[in-house]
Amino acid sequence: MDNTRAADAVRLTDVRKVYGRRENQVVALDGVTTRFGRGTFTAIMGPSGSGKSTLLQCAAGLDQPTSGSVHLEDREISEMSETELTELRRDRIGFVFQAFNLLPVLTVRQNVTLPLRLAGVKPDRRKVATVLDRVGLGQRHHHRPAELSGGQQQRVAIARALISDPAVIFADEPTGALDTRTARDVLALLQDSVRSSGQTIVMVTHDPVAASYADRVLFLADGRLAGELHAPTAESVAERMTHLGAFVNDLSAPGKGRI
Numbered sequence: 001m002d003n004t005r006a007a008d009a010v011r012l013t014d015v016r017k018v019y020g021r022r023e024n025q026v027v028a029l030d031g032v033t034t035r036f037g038r039g040t041f042t043a044i045m046g047p048s049g050s051g052k053s054t055l056l057q058c059a060a061g062l063d064q065p066t067s068g069s070v071h072l073e074d075r076e077i078s079e080m081s082e083t084e085l086t087e088l089r090r091d092r093i094g095f096v097f098q099a100f101n102l103l104p105v106l107t108v109r110q111n112v113t114l115p116l117r118l119a120g121v122k123p124d125r126r127k128v129a130t131v132l133d134r135v136g137l138g139q140r141h142h143h144r145p146a147e148l149s150g151g152q153q154q155r156v157a158i159a160r161a162l163i164s165d166p167a168v169i170f171a172d173e174p175t176g177a178l179d180t181r182t183a184r185d186v187l188a189l190l191q192d193s194v195r196s197s198g199q200t201i202v203m204v205t206h207d208p209v210a211a212s213y214a215d216r217v218l219f220l221a222d223g224r225l226a227g228e229l230h231a232p233t234a235e236s237v238a239e240r241m242t243h244l245g246a247f248v249n250d251l252s253a254p255g256k257g258r259i
């Protein structure tokens with residue numbers, strides 16, 4: 001395999017996403033080109049409506065771009081059939097959402113192993129135990145979600161995302177429903193899975209503190225990339241966010257090529 005290209009878990013090339021038709025058209029993404037290297041933790045930030053969720057959905061094969069291409073581990077996913085995409089999402093992608101999306105009747109262990117069992121794979125007991133230990137729930141595998149705190153439930157969701165060794169985990173506001181201290185624990189866990197196991201994570205967030213746990217922050221404004229920060233701090237992210245309004249105005253100015 002070509003090592004240079006394989007260094008990217010996900011690549012987006014000139015991705016454009018237009019919703020609606022004619023006068024109701026909304027350009028949610030307007031020519032986004034970026035890459036997410038293997039073993040990196042990227043946060044995506046931007047004002048409400050700037051295209052963050054759309055970017056995540058297109059990168060994860062949950063939605064198809066109107067034009068442009070998305071590669072996951074060198075496979076072009078933007079033209080895959082729904083069946084191919086379903087398999088790819090099941091086998092190579094992990095998801096963590098703000099609402100933990102656990103099945104209430106299943107135990108922690110059953111929730112974590114569900115993706116494997118749906119794929120017809122018998123869960124390896126040692127692997128399950130290792131992943132549960134990693135998220136700090138080794139002693140709680142027989143509990144049901146309602147018996148756990150919000151932070152613990154999100155840890156179950158992270159374990160469920162990790163169990164199939166995905167190429168990338170997409171997280172959409174994973175700490176949005178958690179209090180500050182619990183949120184920090186969950187973010188530290190995500191960061192640790194990148195640093196110690198080389199997991200790739202792409203996370204949408206509104207919170208500069210959450211973004212500061214990432215290696216890199218990508219800023220979106222009006223469907224376009226509006227810069228990035230490496231080794232971010234909460235302060236540097238917050239500062240950049242306050243300037244994004246000005247960036248949008250600049251893009252909209254006459255002669256800047258906006259439609």
Ligand SMILES: Nc1ncnc2c1ncn2[C@@H]1O[C@H](COP(=O)(O)OP(=O)(O)OP(=O)(O)O)[C@@H](O)[C@H]1O
Nearest residue numbers: 019020026028046047048049050051052053054055
């Ligand atoms: N299914 C859809 N149909 C029509 N327009 C949509 C659809 N999904 C998103 N949009 C529009 O595309 C633009 C980008 O939306 P998106 O949800 O990606 O933004 P966001 O940055 O994630 O916003 P937020 O921070 O509020 O969640 C918005 O103008 C939104 O209204």
